Amino acid sequence: AQSVTQLDSQVPVFEEAPVELRCNYSSSVSVYLFWYVQYPNQGLQLLLKYLSGSTLVKGINGFEAEFNKSQTSFHLRKPSVHISDTAEYFCAVNTNAGKSTFGDGTTLTVKP
Amino acid sequence: EAQVTQNPRYLITVTGKKLTVTCSQNMNHEYMSWYRQDPGLGLRQIYYSMNVEVTDKGDVPEGYKVSRKEKRNFPLILESPSPNQTSLYFCASRGLARGYEQYFGPGTRLTVT
Numbered sequence: 001a002q003s004v005t006q007l008d009s010q011v012p013v014f015e016e017a018p019v020e021l022r023c024n025y026s027s028s029v030s031v032y033l034f035w036y037v038q039y040p041n042q043g044l045q046l047l048l049k050y051l052s053g054s055t056l057v058k059g060i061n062g063f064e065a066e067f068n069k070s071q072t073s074f075h076l077r078k079p080s081v082h083i084s085d086t087a088e089y090f091c092a093v094n095t096n097a098g099k100s101t102f103g104d105g106t107t108l109t110v111k112p
Numbered sequence: 113e114a115q116v117t118q119n120p121r122y123l124i125t126v127t128g129k130k131l132t133v134t135c136s137q138n139m140n141h142e143y144m145s146w147y148r149q150d151p152g153l154g155l156r157q158i159y160y161s162m163n164v165e166v167t168d169k170g171d172v173p174e175g176y177k178v179s180r181k182e183k184r185n186f187p188l189i190l191e192s193p194s195p196n197q198t199s200l201y202f203c204a205s206r207g208l209a210r211g212y213e214q215y216f217g218p219g220t221r222l223t224v225t
Contacts, residue, residue, distance in 0.1 A: 009152070032211050043116075043202055043216035044155075051211045090154060099170065100145065100214065104154035 002027035004091050006103035014111050015083055021076040021106045023091030033074045034092045035065055038105075044090060050074060061085070086110045114139045116217035118203050124223045125193055133188045133220050135203030141215075142208040144186040145170070146178065148199040149219075155202065161186055162208065193224040 007022040025031060032051050036044040048059025055067040065076045074091060091103040116137045125131055137144065145160040147170075157170030161180040175197055177189040186205075190197060200221050204214040 006154075034213055036213075036216075043218050044204075044214075045216070046213040049211070049213055092155075094211070099160065100157060101171075102147075102155040104152060 002029075002031065002093050002095055002101050004093055004101050004103040006089075006091055006106050008106050009104065010107045010109070012109045012111060013081055016080050018079050019077065019081050019085075019108065021089050021091075021108065023074045023076065023103060025072050025074065025091070025093050027072075027093060027095070029095065032094045033065075033067060034094070035059065035063070035074070035076050036090045036092060036102075037061075038088045038090065040087070047076070047089070081108070081110045083110050083112060114215065116203055116205055116215050118201075118217040118220050120220060121218065122221050124225065126225055127194055128192050131190050131193060131222075133190075133201060133203075133222070135186045135188065135217060136184050137186075137203075137205040137215070138184065139205060139215065140183065141205035142183070143212075144180065144203065144205045145214070146176070146186070146188050147202045147204065148172065148197075149202060150199050158188070158201075193222075195224050198222060198224050 003026050005024045013019050034049045035047040037047050038044045048057050050057050050067045058064045063078050088105045119134045142163045146158040147155040156172045159178040161167045203217040206212040206214045
């Protein structure tokens with residue numbers, strides 16, 4: 001079985017400040033990890049994913065994430081956020097059996 | 113344009129009245145899935161399908177049915193809806209390999225009174 005834990009349910013930050021959204025996972029098999037973003041009243045869309053290789057993954061809109069196998073983490077970062085980054089962010093894993101498990105989500109609120 | 117469509121987008125119904133939410137994708141994806149989203153609970157998988165005529169339960173399948181008769185369609189059926197099924201529902205699809213990301217529909221907001 002696998003699980004995903006997003007350590008912060010809400011993260012308020014000021015515009016142009018850096019942000020980190022934390023995600024830990026547990027799995028008995030190798031994992032493929034994803035971050036999705038959900039803007040208000042919309043479906044989810046992919047921000048970035050880790051499949052293998054370099055542990056630093058770059059995504060859209062200036063976001064990046066670092067896979068840390070020893071700490072079983074996949075934290076999402078952005079060096080300088082904008083108002084338009086206000087959204088809900090989900091960390092997820094895919095398994096061999098086809099199931100997908102999502103974290104509970106982190107609401108990022110960027111204040112002017 | 114590659115997309116996942118869901119209908120209806122909004123639905124208000126009464127307890128016990130059977131309903132179907134349709135989902136269709138135009139990307140020839142083998143894998144399709146249904147999720148419900150509730151505040152503070154993230155997305156929970158209801159059912160998924162690895163291909164035509166192949167479906168399996170997710171984490172919260174009780175009270176739901178699905179079918180996969182065609183590759184592009186994956187309807188979600190509530191035979192006897194109850195108020196605890198009031199939620200925001202998302203359909204998603206992807207290629208079969210684990211490394212593929214999911215493409216999500218716009219969501220269906222269901223209210224059962």
